[in-house]
Amino acid sequence: MPTLSVRLIQCSLAYLVLGFTIGALILFNKAIHVIPFVWTLLQMHIEFLLLGFILQLTMGVAFWIFPRIQTTSDRGDVRKTATAFVLLNAGIWICSIAPFIPISYILLSGRVCQTAAVIFFIHNLWPRVYAFGKY
Numbered sequence: 001m002p003t004l005s006v007r008l009i010q011c012s013l014a015y016l017v018l019g020f021t022i023g024a025l026i027l028f029n030k031a032i033h034v035i036p037f038v039w040t041l042l043q044m045h046i047e048f049l050l051l052g053f054i055l056q057l058t059m060g061v062a063f064w065i066f067p068r069i070q071t072t073s074d075r076g077d078v079r080k081t082a083t084a085f086v087l088l089n090a091g092i093w094i095c096s097i098a099p100f101i102p103i104s105y106i107l108l109s110g111r112v113c114q115t116a117a118v119i120f121f122i123h124n125l126w127p128r129v130y131a132f133g134k135y
């Protein structure tokens with residue numbers, strides 16, 4: 001497995017653990033109201049599990065298993081996926097801490113990072129999407 005896939009998948013599993021832990025704390029607090037501020041972590045719970053775990057795991061596996069580029073037999077310009085990795089995680093953390101920072105447009109800046117990450121990743125993967133043989 002390429003190193004970049006290892007990093008993407010390791011990060012996604014770390015987000016799974018963190019996201020589940022926050023979810024469990026919120027769920028526990030619904031029954032026994034001991035940690036009132038835990039609801040401010042709901043945004044973080046969603047960012048960690050939807051983007052940090054599900055999207056990043058998908059990116060890691062796709063980067064690994066998609067066919068190599070026909071002409072060069074490599075994975076193309078992997079710097080684009082490395083940039084996507086950095087932008088995605090920056091966006092996840094910016095959006096996760098946005099509820100605690102009273103600066104306007106901070107959530108938007110996080111979303112811009114996440115969107116740019118997806119665009120960089122698709123740009124790297126696109127030449128690797130092709131049909132084998134005649135069909």
Ligand code: HEM
Binds near residue numbers: 022024046049053
């Ligand atoms: C991959 C797995 C998961 C994903 C993608 C996920 C995603 C979400 C999303 C999108 C919401 C917001 C729902 C809404 O606003 O209506 C939410 C809320 C919540 N999640 Fe998760 N979640 C996951 C797993 C878990 C787990 C494992 C737990 C607990 C152990 C958990 C506990 C909660 C709680 C307590 C809420 C608040 C529900 C409420 O508003 O009353 N989640 N989750």
